[in-house]
Amino acid sequence: MLSRTVWALCPASAIMSTGTFVVSQPLNYRGGARVNPADGSGTEKAFEPATGRVIATFTCSGEKEVNLAVEDARAAFRTWKKKSGMERCRVLLEAARIIRERKDEIAAVETINNGKSVFEARLDIDTSWQCLEYYAGLAGSLAGEHIQLPGGSFGYTRREPLGVCVGIGAWNYPFQIACWKSAPALACGNAMIFKPSPFTPVSALLLAEIYTQAGVPPGLFNVVQGGAATGQLLCQHQDVAKVSFTGSVPTGSKIMEMSAKGIKPVTLELGGKSPLIIFSDCDMPNAVKGALMANFLTQGEVCCNGTRVFVQKDILDKFTAEVVRQTQKIKIGDPLLEDTRMGPLINGPHLERVLEFVRLAREQGAKVLCGGDPYVPEDPKLKGGYYMTPCVLTDCRDDMTCVKEEIFGPVMSILSFDTEAEVLERANNTSFGLAAGVFTRVWQREWPSDHRVLLPTQDSVCGDGGCGVCVLTAGRPKEEHPGTQQHDFQMLNVDLGAFEKRLYFQLSQQGAGRQSLELPPLSHA
Ligand SMILES: NC(=O)c1ccc[n+]([C@@H]2O[C@H](COP(=O)([O-])OP(=O)(O)OC[C@H]3O[C@@H](n4cnc5c(N)ncnc54)[C@H](O)[C@@H]3O)[C@@H](O)[C@H]2O)c1
Numbered sequence: 189m190l191s192r193t194v195w196a197l198c199p200a201s202a203i204m205s206t207g208t209f210v211v212s213q214p215l216n217y218r219g220g221a222r223v224n225p226a227d228g229s230g231t232e233k234a235f236e237p238a239t240g241r242v243i244a245t246f247t248c249s250g251e252k253e254v255n256l257a258v259e260d261a262r263a264a265f266r267t268w269k270k271k272s273g274m275e276r277c278r279v280l281l282e283a284a285r286i287i288r289e290r291k292d293e294i295a296a297v298e299t300i301n302n303g304k305s306v307f308e309a310r311l312d313i314d315t316s317w318q319c320l321e322y323y324a325g326l327a328g329s330l331a332g333e334h335i336q337l338p339g340g341s342f343g344y345t346r347r348e349p350l351g352v353c354v355g356i357g358a359w360n361y362p363f364q365i366a367c368w369k370s371a372p373a374l375a376c377g378n379a380m381i382f383k384p385s386p387f388t389p390v391s392a393l394l395l396a397e398i399y400t401q402a403g404v405p406p407g408l409f410n411v412v413q414g415g416a417a418t419g420q421l422l423c424q425h426q427d428v429a430k431v432s433f434t435g436s437v438p439t440g441s442k443i444m445e446m447s448a449k450g451i452k453p454v455t456l457e458l459g460g461k462s463p464l465i466i467f468s469d470c471d472m473p474n475a476v477k478g479a480l481m482a483n484f485l486t487q488g489e490v491c492c493n494g495t496r497v498f499v500q501k502d503i504l505d506k507f508t509a510e511v512v513r514q515t516q517k518i519k520i521g522d523p524l525l526e527d528t529r530m531g532p533l534i535n536g537p538h539l540e541r542v543l544e545f546v547r548l549a550r551e552q553g554a555k556v557l558c559g560g561d562p563y564v565p566e567d568p569k570l571k572g573g574y575y576m577t578p579c580v581l582t583d584c585r586d587d588m589t590c591v592k593e594e595i596f597g598p599v600m601s602i603l604s605f606d607t608e609a610e611v612l613e614r615a616n617n618t619s620f621g622l623a624a625g626v627f628t629r630v631w632q633r634e635w636p637s638d639h640r641v642l643l644p645t646q647d648s649v650c651g652d653g654g655c656g657v658c659v660l661t662a663g664r665p666k667e668e669h670p671g672t673q674q675h676d677f678q679m680l681n682v683d684l685g686a687f688e689k690r691l692y693f694q695l696s697q698q699g700a701g702r703q704s705l706e707l708p709p710l711s712h713a
């Protein structure tokens with residue numbers, strides 16, 4: 189890997205070009221340094237999706253390595269939990285500052301390992317340091333409560349960290365997920381062991397190094413690499429207090445089962461098949477822009493994508509034509525180039541899976557208006573990459589596979605509807621609810637408060653805090669939507685509660701109170 193000195197001297201874009209990056213340093217991080225794992229079960233390769241090239245080979249951590257990571261994290265937790273909120277705040281702010289300073293470099297690494305355009309990766313890094321700043325701000329103001337009791341007694345609550353928390357990440361937002369999980373955990377005084385997806389093992393190491401540089405004690409944030417087996421060792425470890433997971437529904441269910449066995453709290457951020465409803469009174473250019481964003485950002489590999497696009501019948505043709513026109517203009521290619529808007533999918537098997545969804549959609553009666561084919565860019569070094577053309581499907585029905593299942597690729601399914609009542613019924617008819625978007629000018633009328641557009645139908649929510657109903661405003665000021673439950677498209681993670689426990693203490697101040705609260709002796713002499 190290029191040395192940090194080189195990175196510091198040149199802008200990342202000047203020294204990073206597709207087809208050149210390799211990682212030769214260890215990809216585990218423990219005790220404040222990169223380490224080779226103490227044991228392992230097999231090796232994995234990480235790819236550069238733009239070229240199909242291997243950029244790293246690493247060992248999947250075994251039981252010994254997981255135990256060492258937990259031990260180190262426990263030791264660091266003992267000091268970190270005693271820090272005041274202000275002290276933790278300072279460290280997190282410093283980490284945020286470094287991320288901001290190294291934004292271009294981190295974004296380039298993210299692009300190389302994930303395939304998303306560098307333009308988008310930079311936005312991800314912005315939301316990463318912003319997340320650290322946000323939790324830094326909260327750390328200093330975490331406080332318990334004081335409760336007055338009868339007879340002059342009082343009770344109080346203390347907010348206590350849980351201990352060693354495990355973060356398990358998906359591959360679509362590798363650096364951002366590591367930040368969104370670790371920032372609230374560390375702000376509350378916990379330690380974290382983070383396991384990235386084996387497809388994207390690289391950028392979490394940059395975060396680990398930044399935390400160390402910022403003053404996080406060695407061992408407080410460790411990285412272990414591996415897949416399902418390593419993840420299981422982490423979830424089942426008796427000294428792990430909590431698991432925060434981002435990934436698919438089937439894996440989430442397994443994580444919940446393992447956590448239940450250990451009575452561990454768990455946060456799950458899972459998949460979705462979210463509806464995007466376009467009413468005929470919408471601002472059309474805005475709605476088209478929203479539909480493109482909600483389906484094609486990060487090659488469509490986004491959990492809360494609005495992939496079921498319900499369009500009111502009287503604007504269906506006009507809306508669809510404009511969506512297709514703009515989709516065909518999306519520039520596909522080398523994701524490190526500034527004007528590229530769509531890079532490759534994460535890997536070969538995933539590309540095949542997405543193309544298969546398109547084939548099946550056609551077979552089931554959907555019309556492919558554009559895209560849905562493998563794509564080979566002209567640049568010879570990109571020939572081995574995992575590209576496809578973004579796809580718009582129409583004539584879709586609710587019972588089609590492309591409408592029911594999460595595709596996690598650049599495939600938009602357009603469905604038509606007549607009435608509001610009908611579309612609400614159909615949009616809610618999924619076990620895969622995660623987010624929802626609505627384009628309408630209905631805010632100009634009074635939108636009654638019980639007129640919540642959609643509710644997620646599963647408990648998996650986006651971001652630790654949960655986004656619930658997610659209205660994609662595509663740049664429209666929030667004030668224009670009174671009565672809707674508003675969330676920006678980019679949301680912050682606000683669930684501190686998941687990373688701490690509240691302890692309730694009852695104290696007695698005066699004689700009378702002391703008497704009434706005295707416990708009977710625990711044993712009789
Ligand atoms: N709701 C959200 O916030 C959110 C965000 C990003 C991605 N996602 C979802 O993630 C999915 C795509 O990510 P993915 O393919 O990496 O998901 P995945 O479930 O295959 O893997 C996610 C992580 O879990 C690990 N893992 C796999 N099996 C495990 C097991 N048995 N025990 C412990 N860990 C295990 C993997 O190694 C990986 O690190 C999509 O469904 C997407 O919607 C959700």
Ligand SMILES: O=CCc1c[nH]c2ccc(O)cc12
Nearest residue numbers: 361365368457490491492651
């Ligand atoms: O992919 C789903 C939405 C999303 C984007 N970035 C992040 C980071 C962490 C999450 O839990 C969800 C998401």
